[in-house]
Amino acid sequence: MAKYEPLRRYLARQKSPQVEMSFSEIERMIGALLPKRAQHQDWWADAVAPLSVQAQSWRSAGYQARLEADERVHFERARPVDGT
Numbered sequence: 001m002a003k004y005e006p007l008r009r010y011l012a013r014q015k016s017p018q019v020e021m022s023f024s025e026i027e028r029m030i031g032a033l034l035p036k037r038a039q040h041q042d043w044w045a046d047a048v049a050p051l052s053v054q055a056q057s058w059r060s061a062g063y064q065a066r067l068e069a070d071e072r073v074h075f076e077r078a079r080p081v082d083g084t
Helices: 002-013 023-030 053-060
Strands: 018-022 063-068 072-077
Touching: 002 023, 002 053, 018 023, 023 072, 053 063
Parallel strands: none
Antiparallel strands: 018 072, 063 072
């Protein structure tokens, strides 16, 4: 997760339940290009176990990710499992 640690830290500091970022913003933050696979929704999906290293970063910050148009990613704070 070290590569995506800056993203995790950034998201963990956010107060908003929703954060939208462009690929270029994420790339500047992590200091590397996102892989070509990041252009596909399944790379951002976190429903697969075990979680991918990138998904671990936003999940540990309390967010879920969804790929939007024009290389933008929508992060939304995950709701607690118990519904509270």
